[in-house]
């Protein structure tokens with residue numbers, strides 16, 4: 001099974017560790033992983049700002065790069081959602097609709113792929129502690145990612161999963177929203193941070209780096225240096241340190 | 243109502259800073275969300291109902307002319323009259339005419355968002371007609387001279403204490419402290435108005451083509467008084483509210499009340515067809531329906547048509563984390579929350595509400611609960627596309643976007659640029675690994691630190707790994 005790893009622009013720039021964690025997990029699941037070198041961004045920033053032409057351009061680039069893969073897997077619900085749900089909408093009644101449709105069908109969010117497609121049983125991570133899981137919006141509502149990360153985490157003997165209140169409520173990141181309406185986003189992050197604290201978990205995990213940067217950024221600004229903020233791939237792969 | 247949607251950012255900020263609003267929203271949201279969930283859990287087949295409801299709405303919107311004409315015919319047959327208003331001014335003019343014809347001096351109103359949209363109260367008052375809101379929430383707002391902040395619970399932003407103070411001032415009676423007493427006092431003040439009114443103005447939740455009926459749901463019974471006691475009843479509603487049959491209305495009703503307040507049905511559901519007949523014990527002598535376009539027909543056949551399916555249940559705002567933190571007034575016009583962020587720019591012009599399409603993280607919570615499956619985030623994105631096409635964003639933002647698309651399409655230069663950025667930001671992060679201040683992103687760093695990058699990009703590290 002040839003699996004193309006789409007690292008995402010945010011992981012590439014900010015926290016490559018997550019990319020390597022995904023790589024390790026996919027290999028552990030028995031996949032033959034390829035990482036196309038020329039990959040960049042799925043086009044979501046442009047798409048969400050109304051620049052459909054820019055987004056289409058990047059969609060075609062991505063489709064070309066992953067054309068020979070059986071699956072495309074990415075450690076991000078929002079990028080996977082972009083490709084699975086929004087790419088086809090960008091190419092409706094279009095000459096490229098076929099290629100884009102095939103790409104959309106074979107694209108999966110990482111935990112969805114590991115739990116549902118590859119059925120990873122032996123999770124390599126060794127994290128011990130209590131963990132609250134934040135359900136990032138696109139993964140949850142566009143792709144139905146809810147039980148998959150929990151099922152994988154449940155296979156780790158050291159992890160005790162805690163359900164925090166409002167785990168499905170947006171953390172306020174929303175891409176450029178977090179900068180444009182910084183005060184609203186911060187308030188939303190506050191609500192999230194309160195729920196994390198109230199859960200008493202040692203760490204909070206999620207499947208999207210955007211949310212994680214946002215949550216961690218607010219926790220630290222509020223003076224919390226203890227609560228760890230981790231990508232689910234880092235936890236599952238045992239790659240939570242530098 | 244004056245459009246203040248251009249100042250969303252400032253108004254949202256004011257909302258965030260208002261502790262009374264915050265408390266009120268926290269209380270109401272919990273209630274709305276939980277009761278809605280319970281109501282649908284009991285019902286069981288929400289998925290099917292939503293699909294059926296969306297299909298009914300779509301079917302009707304595709305043949306709006308047919309059903310509206312049918313409605314007009316049936317209203318006539320029942321002895322009423324249908325009047326067509328293309329704009330808010332048309333509505334005001336038609337109302338003036340009706341008031342002049344029937345010698346109206348006092349009008350009572352039941353709750354209607356379309357009349358807010360068309361500034362009906364102001365128009366009547368300038369013509370010397372007294373207008374009294376009779377929905378408790380709307381009555382409170384009339385005393386406070388404030389616009390509604392929610393389409394179902396218009397006064398959700400106010401506390402009991404604020405209402406008590408308002409009543410004390412306006413009613414000239416001693417201050418009351420509990421809600422039942424406040425309700426009783428409002429009832430005592432309003433009852434004589436109902437009895438004396440010449441005109442009753444209502445909205446309509448649905449209008450039914452096959453019977454010429456205006457359907458109104460209320461919980462307070464004021465709607466029934468306002469539409470049956472006065473000599474003249476005028477129902478004012480949007481052209482998109484038409485449904486083909488009574489059965490269709492029943493389907494939508496099941497979703498509407500559960501989505502709005504978690505009730506299987508509201509206390510009152512009035513089906514009003516024509517004026518009083520000879521055999522009727524009561525009812526108005528004259529029955530008018532004003533059908534309002536005011537920007538709706540422009541949306542037909544376009545990408546935004548699905549928003550016309552909206553049945554005004556308010557579930558989208560009850561579940562919207564942005565609305566729940568900034569409150570309805572931030573949106574600056576009649577319709578707040580996700581549906582308002584779509585409708586307002588469509589009705590008042592994108593240039594007058596240019597920030598509203600961005601007033602969402604696109605988290606999808608709204609679309610997940612909308613009873614008629616309106617893809618609200620897609621609608622907001624569509625408005626962003628229109629805004630881009632009309633060049634309604636600052637050039638800096640457009641340039642930044644272009645630069646990103648340009649870079650991302652050129653992997654080599656992109657690699658160099660991101661490697662450089664990763665290095666730089668990593669250094670700035672220092673030992674703590676946190677950036678406290680960023681020159682071009684103070685919007686972020688005002689409230690949050692930015693965890694610094696690891697220092698090398700994935701592609702750099704991956705290349706190294708492959709070489710060793």
Ligand code: SF4
Nearest residue numbers: 552553555556558612
């Ligand atoms: S958009 Fe949907 S959820 Fe919002 S008010 Fe309209 S019908 Fe209700």
